[in-house]
Amino acid sequence: MAAQPLTVLVIGATGSIGRLVVAEALARGHTVRALVRDRAKGAQLLPADAELVVGDVIRPETLPEAVAGADAIVLTLGSFGTGASSPETVDYAGVRNVLTALGAQEGARPRVALMTSIGATTRGSGYGRLLEWKRRSERLVRASGLTYTIVRPGWFDMNGPDEHRLVFLQGDRRRSGGPADGRVARADIARVLVAALTAPEAAGRTFELVAEQGAAPGDLGPLFAALDPDPPGSLDAVRDEANMPLDAEPRRVRDDLDAVN
Template sequence: MKAFVAGATGETGSRIVKELVARNIPVRALVRDIQKARAILPPEAELIAGDVLQPESLPTALGDSTVLLCATGAKPSFDPTGPYKVDFEGTKNLVDAAKAKGIEHFVLVSSLCTSQLFHPLNLFWLILVWKKQAEEYIQKSGLTYTIVRPGGLKNEDNSDAIVMQSADTLFEGSLPRQKVAQVSVEALFEPAARNKIVEIVARPDASTKSFGELFANVV
């Protein structure tokens, strides 16, 4: 296995890279700024300059990767096209490149409530709408996929247990980004994670389950 990570310098993407490195999985990290990335990512990660909005750069960037994890996301800005470009167009470009390259498993970090049109987050240039469009593009692509929909993201880790449910059944809650990274990487190893949307939060009162159990319980 060789993993390609898009959005590698982001708060969640950087944790995914570190999680992969901790498991001795070779990583190609797609970054726009090599110097910035060196200060954020572990030295074991291979840094590849590129941009999801430049599809012509992606086949070379993917190299000999066999799996792909996408943790890109538009940052709040005054650009109304940001979510469309990053969350949909960029992901679409990655899916197309992954298909052409024969990528074995595509893991997308999305968001809770992507199916809720009237969610407050859609006031940010319809960000959930475009995330949902990206999810549907992956589902129709023929690629093996896992779509991870986390709740509100926290930078600090905690000992709360992960709660994982099927699509459109969790509508509130939060969890540490570190747990999102763990779920994203575990999805690569769990047969029960394939071709599923999983929604995740963490709760102190939830019972601790193995990742195999968590994925198996999602329909």
Template sequence: MATVLVTGATGNVGSKVATELRARGISVRAFVRDPDRAAAVLGGRIEMAHGDFAEPASVRRALDGVERMFLLCANDPRQVEYGTNAIDAAAAAGVRQVVMLSTIGAGAGSSTVFFDQHGRIEEHLRGSGIPAVVLRSSHMMSNILASATTIRQAGRFFLPAGDARIAMVDPHDVAAAAAAALLTSGHDGRTHVLTGPEAITYAEVARLLSSALGRPIEYVDVPDDAAVTGMAQAGLPQWLAEQVVAVFEALRGGENASTTSSVRELTGREPRGFEEFAHWAAPLLVGE
């Protein structure tokens, strides 16, 4: 197989996709804004393409000689523009397949901005003429890492999740599924919904973290307004804080409550549960 372009390559999922592909002997080109940071995250064995979704010419350069693309656009007010421009550039470059990371709940016209953005990009991809696979990920287990400071300092984390049951997925499993979609046939035109093995609450997350860390960890449910304020005070842009809380509202409504067999079907193994993820994440949560 020729080179795979991995976008979002320094992020939580993209970096793991790049690593998965390299481990299988695939030539990977990482589309990155900061090559030095990317080298620190990915190591020196992956080709870097310096660019930015906001600069279409850099996307076109990065696609030169690329056969397949993993498309991951971070949440941004211009996310739809960035995603559709990247798809258009891939079509013009003759890319043979795009595997896009989307989200459960995606749908153009959704009142939840993140879901609307992903849905509009999905629609554009389906109309592009490029053979494509859409991976709709559930709520990531790794989202708990955003609460690392309060977990470390106070043994508590604060979220507006209520008692929602969420089929959280390990980002390692999402990356493995993406690599499988890129490397094996029969997936083009399909949408795979990726979840963990069970739907759990954040109270159960706290219990599993307590066991992994060897000390009590408490989940504190907070009202939406307080959550927006807290996230903004922690440095999140106001628009982003508001939309993260909107996603939690959807979670409380059951948006991510169902499990699927897609991880097993794509990777050949069962998805990891939160207990295993908690032990992997423990060093990150205690600052080691």
């Protein structure tokens, strides 16, 4: 059971990571609220003891009910196309819309765990500049002033059966764009995201998550504690390359940062 039971809102709840986050949070004794676009699909994919709330991150008017009263929010957003499901619309603006909904609610200060990706500091990435938009979503979370943990996992489920020893890295130097950058099981990603919600040592940390040969750790606390915090007031993570200057960013992106601050 969880030492500190929370009401956890999972955004991206029906995705391959989100479903595991819901299950992990329930197993830890948290009350779980899952944001779903389709209630029938959500009921089919998620445990019966998860509360379903219908909404969509690209429809801001649907979010106030979802975020109301949440103690913690886990964001596992993932785009899968262009237009209404582009990296800018989902991976970035979806996070912005959630933060905006929170900002409109008096006293709302939930803890946030955001999943992005290893290689998030890569410039000129393919597929609609996905990694750049994920990095911008990280900046929004840091600018919000909320207590956060940002997890940048390696390639999903490409680890071997004996590769569950979790390794937390900082500096985002692995940028081959392939599994050589690091691999990790989806279930381990979910475990880390949920554990970060109640671990004091995880607050204000950003890290890359990969797995190497060995058994899964029983306690994640020492791994969180070994991390360096992000610099206070910084938009970027500790030791990230300074290769995305704010003054070169699109005006709409700078305006969003001002709005969530």
